[in-house]
Amino acid sequence: MPGGRLTQQERRQIASGLADGLAYAEIARGLDRPTSTITREVTRNGGPTAYRADLAHRATEQRTHRRRQASPRGAAEPPQAYGRDAEAVRQYEETLTTVFIQSGTPQMMARVLAALFISDTGSLTAAELVQRLQVSPASISKAIAFLDEQGLVRRERDDRRRERYIIDADVWYESMMASARGTAQLADTARQGVGVLKSGTPAATRLENAARFLDFISETITRAAGQAREVLHTKPDPGPDA
Missing domain, CATH: 1.10.10.10 (Winged helix-like DNA-binding domain superfamily/Winged helix DNA-binding domain)
Structure with missing residues:
Protein backbone atom coordinates (compact mmCIF):
# COMPACT_ATOMS: atom_id res chain seq x y z
CA MET A 1 0.00 0.00 0.00
CA PRO A 2 1.51 3.33 -0.96
CA GLY A 3 2.43 5.70 1.82
CA GLY A 4 3.33 9.36 2.02
CA ARG A 5 1.28 12.37 1.06
CA LEU A 6 -1.41 12.32 -1.58
CA THR A 7 -0.28 13.48 -5.01
CA GLN A 8 -2.13 16.03 -7.11
CA GLN A 9 -3.20 13.26 -9.48
CA GLU A 10 -4.62 11.23 -6.59
CA ARG A 11 -6.56 14.28 -5.44
CA ARG A 12 -8.03 14.61 -8.93
CA GLN A 13 -9.10 10.97 -8.76
CA ILE A 14 -10.74 11.67 -5.39
CA ALA A 15 -12.62 14.64 -6.88
CA SER A 16 -13.71 12.50 -9.82
CA GLY A 17 -14.91 9.73 -7.52
CA LEU A 18 -16.90 12.18 -5.41
CA ALA A 19 -18.49 13.62 -8.56
CA ASP A 20 -19.51 10.07 -9.54
CA GLY A 21 -21.09 9.52 -6.14
CA LEU A 22 -18.58 6.89 -5.00
CA ALA A 23 -18.22 6.07 -1.30
CA TYR A 24 -14.95 6.93 0.46
CA ALA A 25 -14.10 3.23 0.80
CA GLU A 26 -14.51 2.69 -2.96
CA ILE A 27 -12.32 5.70 -3.78
CA ALA A 28 -9.73 4.43 -1.31
CA ARG A 29 -9.64 0.99 -2.96
CA GLY A 30 -9.07 2.59 -6.34
CA LEU A 31 -6.07 4.49 -4.95
CA ASP A 32 -4.84 1.63 -2.74
CA ARG A 33 -5.09 3.95 0.24
CA PRO A 34 -6.74 3.56 3.67
CA THR A 35 -10.32 4.80 3.80
CA SER A 36 -9.34 7.05 6.72
CA THR A 37 -6.88 8.87 4.44
CA ILE A 38 -9.66 9.73 1.97
CA THR A 39 -12.09 10.67 4.73
CA ARG A 40 -9.57 12.99 6.36
CA GLU A 41 -8.55 14.53 3.02
CA VAL A 42 -12.12 15.33 1.97
CA THR A 43 -13.29 16.51 5.39
CA ARG A 44 -10.46 18.99 5.89
CA ASN A 45 -10.85 20.39 2.36
CA GLY A 46 -14.48 21.42 2.11
CA GLY A 47 -16.38 18.14 2.38
CA PRO A 48 -17.78 15.94 -0.41
CA THR A 49 -19.79 18.68 -2.11
CA ALA A 50 -17.12 21.41 -2.04
CA TYR A 51 -13.94 19.37 -2.52
CA ARG A 52 -11.66 20.70 -5.28
CA ALA A 53 -8.47 18.82 -6.11
CA ASP A 54 -6.29 21.81 -7.00
CA LEU A 55 -7.44 23.84 -4.00
CA ALA A 56 -6.89 20.88 -1.69
CA HIS A 57 -3.38 20.34 -3.06
CA ARG A 58 -2.51 24.00 -2.64
CA ALA A 59 -3.91 24.09 0.90
CA THR A 60 -1.82 21.05 1.85
CA GLU A 61 1.34 22.67 0.50
CA GLN A 62 0.57 25.80 2.51
CA ARG A 63 0.06 23.79 5.70
CA THR A 64 3.34 21.97 5.10
CA HIS A 65 5.10 25.30 4.56
CA ARG A 66 3.69 26.69 7.81
CA ARG A 67 4.83 23.62 9.73
CA ARG A 68 8.34 23.97 8.31
CA GLN A 69 8.43 27.62 9.33
CA ALA A 70 7.28 26.70 12.82
CA SER A 71 9.95 23.99 13.07
CA PRO A 72 13.21 25.36 11.62
CA ARG A 73 15.52 22.87 9.94
CA GLY A 74 17.74 21.20 12.45
CA ALA A 75 15.41 21.84 15.37
CA ALA A 76 14.78 18.59 17.18
CA GLU A 77 11.22 17.57 17.92
CA PRO A 78 10.54 17.02 21.61
CA PRO A 79 10.61 13.30 22.38
CA GLN A 80 7.27 11.56 22.75
CA ALA A 81 6.35 10.23 26.17
CA TYR A 82 6.37 6.47 26.73
CA GLY A 83 8.43 5.90 23.57
CA ILE A 167 -11.14 17.71 29.52
CA ASP A 168 -12.59 15.50 32.22
CA ALA A 169 -13.12 11.76 32.17
CA ASP A 170 -16.86 12.40 32.38
CA VAL A 171 -16.98 14.24 29.06
CA TRP A 172 -18.33 11.16 27.26
CA TYR A 173 -21.00 10.69 29.94
CA GLU A 174 -22.07 14.34 29.69
CA SER A 175 -22.14 14.08 25.90
CA MET A 176 -24.41 11.02 26.05
CA MET A 177 -26.70 12.70 28.57
CA ALA A 178 -26.95 15.79 26.35
CA SER A 179 -27.87 13.51 23.46
CA ALA A 180 -30.51 11.80 25.59
CA ARG A 181 -32.01 15.15 26.59
CA GLY A 182 -32.11 16.28 22.97
CA THR A 183 -33.80 13.04 21.94
CA ALA A 184 -36.36 13.38 24.74
CA GLN A 185 -37.13 16.92 23.64
CA LEU A 186 -37.67 15.70 20.09
CA ALA A 187 -40.03 13.00 21.43
CA ASP A 188 -42.04 15.64 23.32
CA THR A 189 -42.30 17.76 20.19
CA ALA A 190 -43.48 14.79 18.14
CA ARG A 191 -46.12 14.02 20.79
CA GLN A 192 -47.44 17.60 20.64
CA GLY A 193 -48.15 17.08 16.95
CA VAL A 194 -50.47 14.15 17.67
CA GLY A 195 -53.09 16.43 19.16
CA VAL A 196 -52.68 19.08 16.50
CA LEU A 197 -53.05 16.59 13.63
CA LYS A 198 -55.87 14.63 15.30
CA SER A 199 -55.10 11.25 16.86
CA GLY A 200 -55.71 8.30 14.55
CA THR A 201 -54.89 10.15 11.32
CA PRO A 202 -51.91 8.94 9.25
CA ALA A 203 -49.76 11.95 10.12
CA ALA A 204 -50.61 11.81 13.83
CA THR A 205 -49.93 8.07 13.97
CA ARG A 206 -46.56 8.62 12.34
CA LEU A 207 -45.64 11.21 14.96
CA GLU A 208 -46.97 9.08 17.82
CA ASN A 209 -44.84 6.12 16.72
CA ALA A 210 -41.83 8.42 16.40
CA ALA A 211 -42.40 9.75 19.94
CA ARG A 212 -42.58 6.22 21.38
CA PHE A 213 -39.41 5.24 19.53
CA LEU A 214 -37.53 8.36 20.65
CA ASP A 215 -38.69 7.91 24.25
CA PHE A 216 -37.28 4.40 24.25
CA ILE A 217 -33.95 5.57 22.79
CA SER A 218 -33.63 8.45 25.27
CA GLU A 219 -34.42 6.22 28.26
CA THR A 220 -32.02 3.54 27.04
CA ILE A 221 -29.15 6.01 26.58
CA THR A 222 -29.75 7.52 30.03
CA ARG A 223 -29.86 4.13 31.73
CA ALA A 224 -26.83 2.73 29.88
CA ALA A 225 -24.73 5.87 30.45
CA GLY A 226 -25.45 5.76 34.17
CA GLN A 227 -24.57 2.07 34.41
CA ALA A 228 -21.33 2.44 32.46
CA ARG A 229 -20.15 5.76 33.94
CA GLU A 230 -17.67 4.16 36.33
CA VAL A 231 -15.77 2.68 33.36
CA LEU A 232 -14.62 6.22 32.50
CA HIS A 233 -12.79 6.41 35.82
CA THR A 234 -10.82 3.17 35.46
CA LYS A 235 -7.17 3.80 36.31
CA PRO A 236 -4.36 2.74 33.89
CA ASP A 237 -2.93 -0.70 34.52
CA PRO A 238 0.50 -0.09 36.14
CA GLY A 239 1.85 -3.25 34.51
CA PRO A 240 4.04 -5.99 35.96
CA ASP A 241 7.10 -3.76 36.34
CA ALA A 242 5.33 -1.00 38.31
Missing part, protein backbone atom coordinates in the same frame (compact mmCIF):
# COMPACT_ATOMS: atom_id res chain seq x y z
CA ARG A 84 5.52 6.69 21.26
CA ASP A 85 6.04 7.09 17.52
CA ALA A 86 5.66 10.84 16.81
CA GLU A 87 4.34 10.37 13.27
CA ALA A 88 1.84 7.73 14.36
CA VAL A 89 0.59 10.08 17.10
CA ARG A 90 0.24 12.95 14.59
CA GLN A 91 -1.73 10.78 12.16
CA TYR A 92 -3.98 9.51 14.93
CA GLU A 93 -4.67 13.07 16.07
CA GLU A 94 -5.75 13.93 12.51
CA THR A 95 -8.00 10.86 12.38
CA LEU A 96 -9.62 11.72 15.71
CA THR A 97 -10.15 15.30 14.54
CA THR A 98 -11.82 14.03 11.38
CA VAL A 99 -14.21 11.83 13.38
CA PHE A 100 -15.17 14.79 15.59
CA ILE A 101 -15.82 16.89 12.47
CA GLN A 102 -17.98 14.16 10.95
CA SER A 103 -20.03 14.05 14.17
CA GLY A 104 -20.85 17.75 13.73
CA THR A 105 -18.07 19.54 15.64
CA PRO A 106 -16.69 22.60 13.77
CA GLN A 107 -13.14 22.10 12.46
CA MET A 108 -11.15 24.29 14.87
CA MET A 109 -13.15 23.07 17.85
CA ALA A 110 -12.50 19.49 16.72
CA ARG A 111 -8.75 20.14 16.51
CA VAL A 112 -8.64 21.58 20.03
CA LEU A 113 -10.75 18.73 21.39
CA ALA A 114 -8.49 16.10 19.78
CA ALA A 115 -5.36 17.81 21.15
CA LEU A 116 -6.80 17.74 24.66
CA PHE A 117 -7.93 14.13 24.37
CA ILE A 118 -4.51 12.79 23.41
CA SER A 119 -2.56 14.77 26.01
CA ASP A 120 -1.68 12.65 29.03
CA THR A 121 -2.60 15.44 31.45
CA GLY A 122 -5.90 16.13 29.68
CA SER A 123 -5.16 19.84 29.95
CA LEU A 124 -3.35 22.49 27.88
CA THR A 125 -2.91 26.26 28.07
CA ALA A 126 -3.84 28.65 25.26
CA ALA A 127 -0.15 29.14 24.47
CA GLU A 128 0.40 25.38 24.25
CA LEU A 129 -2.56 24.99 21.92
CA VAL A 130 -1.36 27.87 19.72
CA GLN A 131 2.05 26.27 19.40
CA ARG A 132 0.71 22.77 18.89
CA LEU A 133 -1.94 23.64 16.29
CA GLN A 134 -0.11 26.58 14.65
CA VAL A 135 -3.15 28.87 14.77
CA SER A 136 -3.87 32.30 16.21
CA PRO A 137 -4.74 32.92 19.88
CA ALA A 138 -8.09 34.28 18.69
CA SER A 139 -8.89 30.94 17.01
CA ILE A 140 -8.12 29.09 20.23
CA SER A 141 -10.21 31.50 22.28
CA LYS A 142 -13.21 31.06 19.98
CA ALA A 143 -12.87 27.27 19.99
CA ILE A 144 -12.61 27.10 23.79
CA ALA A 145 -15.66 29.35 24.20
CA PHE A 146 -17.66 26.94 22.01
CA LEU A 147 -16.42 23.81 23.81
CA ASP A 148 -17.00 25.40 27.22
CA GLU A 149 -20.57 26.28 26.27
CA GLN A 150 -21.13 22.66 25.19
CA GLY A 151 -19.78 21.40 28.51
CA LEU A 152 -16.89 19.59 26.81
CA VAL A 153 -14.07 21.45 28.56
CA ARG A 154 -13.64 23.43 31.76
CA ARG A 155 -11.23 26.18 32.74
CA GLU A 156 -9.04 26.56 35.82
CA ARG A 157 -5.93 28.48 36.87
CA ASP A 158 -2.68 26.62 37.50
CA ASP A 159 -0.07 27.57 40.11
CA ARG A 160 1.42 30.09 37.65
CA ARG A 161 -1.98 31.78 37.23
CA ARG A 162 -2.27 30.57 33.65
CA GLU A 163 -5.69 29.51 32.46
CA ARG A 164 -5.71 25.84 31.59
CA TYR A 165 -8.35 24.07 29.53
CA ILE A 166 -9.23 20.66 30.88
Whole structure:
Protein backbone atom coordinates (compact mmCIF):
# COMPACT_ATOMS: atom_id res chain seq x y z
CA MET A 1 0.00 0.00 0.00
CA PRO A 2 1.51 3.33 -0.96
CA GLY A 3 2.43 5.70 1.82
CA GLY A 4 3.33 9.36 2.02
CA ARG A 5 1.28 12.37 1.06
CA LEU A 6 -1.41 12.32 -1.58
CA THR A 7 -0.28 13.48 -5.01
CA GLN A 8 -2.13 16.03 -7.11
CA GLN A 9 -3.20 13.26 -9.48
CA GLU A 10 -4.62 11.23 -6.59
CA ARG A 11 -6.56 14.28 -5.44
CA ARG A 12 -8.03 14.61 -8.93
CA GLN A 13 -9.10 10.97 -8.76
CA ILE A 14 -10.74 11.67 -5.39
CA ALA A 15 -12.62 14.64 -6.88
CA SER A 16 -13.71 12.50 -9.82
CA GLY A 17 -14.91 9.73 -7.52
CA LEU A 18 -16.90 12.18 -5.41
CA ALA A 19 -18.49 13.62 -8.56
CA ASP A 20 -19.51 10.07 -9.54
CA GLY A 21 -21.09 9.52 -6.14
CA LEU A 22 -18.58 6.89 -5.00
CA ALA A 23 -18.22 6.07 -1.30
CA TYR A 24 -14.95 6.93 0.46
CA ALA A 25 -14.10 3.23 0.80
CA GLU A 26 -14.51 2.69 -2.96
CA ILE A 27 -12.32 5.70 -3.78
CA ALA A 28 -9.73 4.43 -1.31
CA ARG A 29 -9.64 0.99 -2.96
CA GLY A 30 -9.07 2.59 -6.34
CA LEU A 31 -6.07 4.49 -4.95
CA ASP A 32 -4.84 1.63 -2.74
CA ARG A 33 -5.09 3.95 0.24
CA PRO A 34 -6.74 3.56 3.67
CA THR A 35 -10.32 4.80 3.80
CA SER A 36 -9.34 7.05 6.72
CA THR A 37 -6.88 8.87 4.44
CA ILE A 38 -9.66 9.73 1.97
CA THR A 39 -12.09 10.67 4.73
CA ARG A 40 -9.57 12.99 6.36
CA GLU A 41 -8.55 14.53 3.02
CA VAL A 42 -12.12 15.33 1.97
CA THR A 43 -13.29 16.51 5.39
CA ARG A 44 -10.46 18.99 5.89
CA ASN A 45 -10.85 20.39 2.36
CA GLY A 46 -14.48 21.42 2.11
CA GLY A 47 -16.38 18.14 2.38
CA PRO A 48 -17.78 15.94 -0.41
CA THR A 49 -19.79 18.68 -2.11
CA ALA A 50 -17.12 21.41 -2.04
CA TYR A 51 -13.94 19.37 -2.52
CA ARG A 52 -11.66 20.70 -5.28
CA ALA A 53 -8.47 18.82 -6.11
CA ASP A 54 -6.29 21.81 -7.00
CA LEU A 55 -7.44 23.84 -4.00
CA ALA A 56 -6.89 20.88 -1.69
CA HIS A 57 -3.38 20.34 -3.06
CA ARG A 58 -2.51 24.00 -2.64
CA ALA A 59 -3.91 24.09 0.90
CA THR A 60 -1.82 21.05 1.85
CA GLU A 61 1.34 22.67 0.50
CA GLN A 62 0.57 25.80 2.51
CA ARG A 63 0.06 23.79 5.70
CA THR A 64 3.34 21.97 5.10
CA HIS A 65 5.10 25.30 4.56
CA ARG A 66 3.69 26.69 7.81
CA ARG A 67 4.83 23.62 9.73
CA ARG A 68 8.34 23.97 8.31
CA GLN A 69 8.43 27.62 9.33
CA ALA A 70 7.28 26.70 12.82
CA SER A 71 9.95 23.99 13.07
CA PRO A 72 13.21 25.36 11.62
CA ARG A 73 15.52 22.87 9.94
CA GLY A 74 17.74 21.20 12.45
CA ALA A 75 15.41 21.84 15.37
CA ALA A 76 14.78 18.59 17.18
CA GLU A 77 11.22 17.57 17.92
CA PRO A 78 10.54 17.02 21.61
CA PRO A 79 10.61 13.30 22.38
CA GLN A 80 7.27 11.56 22.75
CA ALA A 81 6.35 10.23 26.17
CA TYR A 82 6.37 6.47 26.73
CA GLY A 83 8.43 5.90 23.57
CA ARG A 84 5.52 6.69 21.26
CA ASP A 85 6.04 7.09 17.52
CA ALA A 86 5.66 10.84 16.81
CA GLU A 87 4.34 10.37 13.27
CA ALA A 88 1.84 7.73 14.36
CA VAL A 89 0.59 10.08 17.10
CA ARG A 90 0.24 12.95 14.59
CA GLN A 91 -1.73 10.78 12.16
CA TYR A 92 -3.98 9.51 14.93
CA GLU A 93 -4.67 13.07 16.07
CA GLU A 94 -5.75 13.93 12.51
CA THR A 95 -8.00 10.86 12.38
CA LEU A 96 -9.62 11.72 15.71
CA THR A 97 -10.15 15.30 14.54
CA THR A 98 -11.82 14.03 11.38
CA VAL A 99 -14.21 11.83 13.38
CA PHE A 100 -15.17 14.79 15.59
CA ILE A 101 -15.82 16.89 12.47
CA GLN A 102 -17.98 14.16 10.95
CA SER A 103 -20.03 14.05 14.17
CA GLY A 104 -20.85 17.75 13.73
CA THR A 105 -18.07 19.54 15.64
CA PRO A 106 -16.69 22.60 13.77
CA GLN A 107 -13.14 22.10 12.46
CA MET A 108 -11.15 24.29 14.87
CA MET A 109 -13.15 23.07 17.85
CA ALA A 110 -12.50 19.49 16.72
CA ARG A 111 -8.75 20.14 16.51
CA VAL A 112 -8.64 21.58 20.03
CA LEU A 113 -10.75 18.73 21.39
CA ALA A 114 -8.49 16.10 19.78
CA ALA A 115 -5.36 17.81 21.15
CA LEU A 116 -6.80 17.74 24.66
CA PHE A 117 -7.93 14.13 24.37
CA ILE A 118 -4.51 12.79 23.41
CA SER A 119 -2.56 14.77 26.01
CA ASP A 120 -1.68 12.65 29.03
CA THR A 121 -2.60 15.44 31.45
CA GLY A 122 -5.90 16.13 29.68
CA SER A 123 -5.16 19.84 29.95
CA LEU A 124 -3.35 22.49 27.88
CA THR A 125 -2.91 26.26 28.07
CA ALA A 126 -3.84 28.65 25.26
CA ALA A 127 -0.15 29.14 24.47
CA GLU A 128 0.40 25.38 24.25
CA LEU A 129 -2.56 24.99 21.92
CA VAL A 130 -1.36 27.87 19.72
CA GLN A 131 2.05 26.27 19.40
CA ARG A 132 0.71 22.77 18.89
CA LEU A 133 -1.94 23.64 16.29
CA GLN A 134 -0.11 26.58 14.65
CA VAL A 135 -3.15 28.87 14.77
CA SER A 136 -3.87 32.30 16.21
CA PRO A 137 -4.74 32.92 19.88
CA ALA A 138 -8.09 34.28 18.69
CA SER A 139 -8.89 30.94 17.01
CA ILE A 140 -8.12 29.09 20.23
CA SER A 141 -10.21 31.50 22.28
CA LYS A 142 -13.21 31.06 19.98
CA ALA A 143 -12.87 27.27 19.99
CA ILE A 144 -12.61 27.10 23.79
CA ALA A 145 -15.66 29.35 24.20
CA PHE A 146 -17.66 26.94 22.01
CA LEU A 147 -16.42 23.81 23.81
CA ASP A 148 -17.00 25.40 27.22
CA GLU A 149 -20.57 26.28 26.27
CA GLN A 150 -21.13 22.66 25.19
CA GLY A 151 -19.78 21.40 28.51
CA LEU A 152 -16.89 19.59 26.81
CA VAL A 153 -14.07 21.45 28.56
CA ARG A 154 -13.64 23.43 31.76
CA ARG A 155 -11.23 26.18 32.74
CA GLU A 156 -9.04 26.56 35.82
CA ARG A 157 -5.93 28.48 36.87
CA ASP A 158 -2.68 26.62 37.50
CA ASP A 159 -0.07 27.57 40.11
CA ARG A 160 1.42 30.09 37.65
CA ARG A 161 -1.98 31.78 37.23
CA ARG A 162 -2.27 30.57 33.65
CA GLU A 163 -5.69 29.51 32.46
CA ARG A 164 -5.71 25.84 31.59
CA TYR A 165 -8.35 24.07 29.53
CA ILE A 166 -9.23 20.66 30.88
CA ILE A 167 -11.14 17.71 29.52
CA ASP A 168 -12.59 15.50 32.22
CA ALA A 169 -13.12 11.76 32.17
CA ASP A 170 -16.86 12.40 32.38
CA VAL A 171 -16.98 14.24 29.06
CA TRP A 172 -18.33 11.16 27.26
CA TYR A 173 -21.00 10.69 29.94
CA GLU A 174 -22.07 14.34 29.69
CA SER A 175 -22.14 14.08 25.90
CA MET A 176 -24.41 11.02 26.05
CA MET A 177 -26.70 12.70 28.57
CA ALA A 178 -26.95 15.79 26.35
CA SER A 179 -27.87 13.51 23.46
CA ALA A 180 -30.51 11.80 25.59
CA ARG A 181 -32.01 15.15 26.59
CA GLY A 182 -32.11 16.28 22.97
CA THR A 183 -33.80 13.04 21.94
CA ALA A 184 -36.36 13.38 24.74
CA GLN A 185 -37.13 16.92 23.64
CA LEU A 186 -37.67 15.70 20.09
CA ALA A 187 -40.03 13.00 21.43
CA ASP A 188 -42.04 15.64 23.32
CA THR A 189 -42.30 17.76 20.19
CA ALA A 190 -43.48 14.79 18.14
CA ARG A 191 -46.12 14.02 20.79
CA GLN A 192 -47.44 17.60 20.64
CA GLY A 193 -48.15 17.08 16.95
CA VAL A 194 -50.47 14.15 17.67
CA GLY A 195 -53.09 16.43 19.16
CA VAL A 196 -52.68 19.08 16.50
CA LEU A 197 -53.05 16.59 13.63
CA LYS A 198 -55.87 14.63 15.30
CA SER A 199 -55.10 11.25 16.86
CA GLY A 200 -55.71 8.30 14.55
CA THR A 201 -54.89 10.15 11.32
CA PRO A 202 -51.91 8.94 9.25
CA ALA A 203 -49.76 11.95 10.12
CA ALA A 204 -50.61 11.81 13.83
CA THR A 205 -49.93 8.07 13.97
CA ARG A 206 -46.56 8.62 12.34
CA LEU A 207 -45.64 11.21 14.96
CA GLU A 208 -46.97 9.08 17.82
CA ASN A 209 -44.84 6.12 16.72
CA ALA A 210 -41.83 8.42 16.40
CA ALA A 211 -42.40 9.75 19.94
CA ARG A 212 -42.58 6.22 21.38
CA PHE A 213 -39.41 5.24 19.53
CA LEU A 214 -37.53 8.36 20.65
CA ASP A 215 -38.69 7.91 24.25
CA PHE A 216 -37.28 4.40 24.25
CA ILE A 217 -33.95 5.57 22.79
CA SER A 218 -33.63 8.45 25.27
CA GLU A 219 -34.42 6.22 28.26
CA THR A 220 -32.02 3.54 27.04
CA ILE A 221 -29.15 6.01 26.58
CA THR A 222 -29.75 7.52 30.03
CA ARG A 223 -29.86 4.13 31.73
CA ALA A 224 -26.83 2.73 29.88
CA ALA A 225 -24.73 5.87 30.45
CA GLY A 226 -25.45 5.76 34.17
CA GLN A 227 -24.57 2.07 34.41
CA ALA A 228 -21.33 2.44 32.46
CA ARG A 229 -20.15 5.76 33.94
CA GLU A 230 -17.67 4.16 36.33
CA VAL A 231 -15.77 2.68 33.36
CA LEU A 232 -14.62 6.22 32.50
CA HIS A 233 -12.79 6.41 35.82
CA THR A 234 -10.82 3.17 35.46
CA LYS A 235 -7.17 3.80 36.31
CA PRO A 236 -4.36 2.74 33.89
CA ASP A 237 -2.93 -0.70 34.52
CA PRO A 238 0.50 -0.09 36.14
CA GLY A 239 1.85 -3.25 34.51
CA PRO A 240 4.04 -5.99 35.96
CA ASP A 241 7.10 -3.76 36.34
CA ALA A 242 5.33 -1.00 38.31
